[in-house]
Amino acid sequence: MKKNKTTKPIYQLLIDDLKKSIVSGRYKPGDLLPSENDLSREYNTTRVTVRQALKELTNMGYIFRQHGKGSIVCEAEKGLGILSLKGVTAGVGSENLKTFISDKPRKMEWPENFPYDLSETEKKYGCIYFSRIRIVNELPVLYEETFIANYNIPKFTNINLENKSLFKTLSDHYDIEIKSGEHGIWSIKATTEISKILKTPKHNPILHLKRKLYTNKSETIIYSYLYCNTTDYYLKDYF
Amino acid sequence: MKKNKTTKPIYQLLIDDLKKSIVSGRYKPGDLLPSENDLSREYNTTRVTVRQALKELTNMGYIFRQHGKGSIVCEAEKGLGILSLKGVTAGVGSENLKTFISDKPRKMEWPENFPYDLSETEKKYGCIYFSRIRIVNELPVLYEETFIANYNIPKFTNINLENKSLFKTLSDHYDIEIKSGEHGIWSIKATTEISKILKTPKHNPILHLKRKLYTNKSETIIYSYLYCNTTDYYLKDYF
């Protein structure tokens, strides 16, 4: 029953395991997850801890819970799911979703007029920038520019993010877990650049988000600009 | 220590009280809320229950929590806040936000091609429809059409919603509390109708949301279409 610094909390382990089981199809939409009591026994823990995990999976849109019945796996939706905590790969089957790195991670200065206040640490260490295009069924749907402080993520520029989840990478390599975040959301006209990237006519309406993600390490905050063509897909958010 | 059917759970009471204190300005942005131990004592409950309330206030964007320090009240933002659980009035100071009822609540059939599956109960009882326009600083920013099953909400059509929160009305009159929900989000061109309502040029980009809100009564689900002009304002979401 010992615990060392890098051990994940039990509830996080439960989240990861159940999420994997759902995404992999072991539990299909409509299926019931094991009950709280079963999970408590299986993981040698108590209902409080199990409930913490199930609550978060509910927030993330993987399950919904029904009093007297159980935890039910949600329908997979034709959405992108990036508005839930764990990133785009969770929302659509990964067969149909490809990620193309348009700018490889590189060190640079923080952009001027950056819309978020930066800490002294963030200013001091500068930022790492990269951009990705998400392609669903051959269609470029989402363009995403990401900024992270160049601190506590050694050799990040060497990592190949192609078709990998940024969040999984951060978790696997640096024990960084996304804990919470905030979005600002706008509807804008496609600029020349965005229309080229998303292969959409100029001035078409584009969904634009500015995103700030907080992690378990208070110095590490992930900032993104997102541009989404919602002609054929849409964003979905659970809360 | 008795409990009757209409008693709110303690954690809900805590949420309501703390939210009121924050919105009213008793706690200002940056202030610390009382500690979990203080609140446990004050409400004669345990930390688990207090934490349940504080977790939800965090999700709703009223506070953020800092290990070793406390629960800190968030900055008020120039957002609309409808993407958090409790509706638009919580996001902007109510001085600047007016609600105009463009269609008073009336009974009608569910629209054809309604994008969500309806239960037998919902189909049987038909729906109540109304629409509202949210005006911030004299500017029409948001148009909202709402559909609720005409079930368990007697005399709803008699209630005056002008400048009142729908959620507060449902809570006060019918003990209905919003528990969770989901959004689909699109960026669209303003139709002729929407452009008139929001006083914006036709074809301007408009943020469009289809919203489904689940309540503590499983038969009562609130459906909304939202249209938001994000030229001068934007939507903000915490998670």
Added chain:
DNA sequence: TAGTGGTCTAGACCACCCC
């Protein structure tokens, strides 16, 4: 070091759903 939030235990009673 004192106080805070983060995680967790080992129970309890209740309301709700299904059989």
Added chain:
DNA sequence: GGGTGGTCTAGACCACTAT
């Protein structure tokens, strides 16, 4: 009636922040 999730108790130990 038996199992489920919803709420709650009364503790515990740990990690983090501030001083």
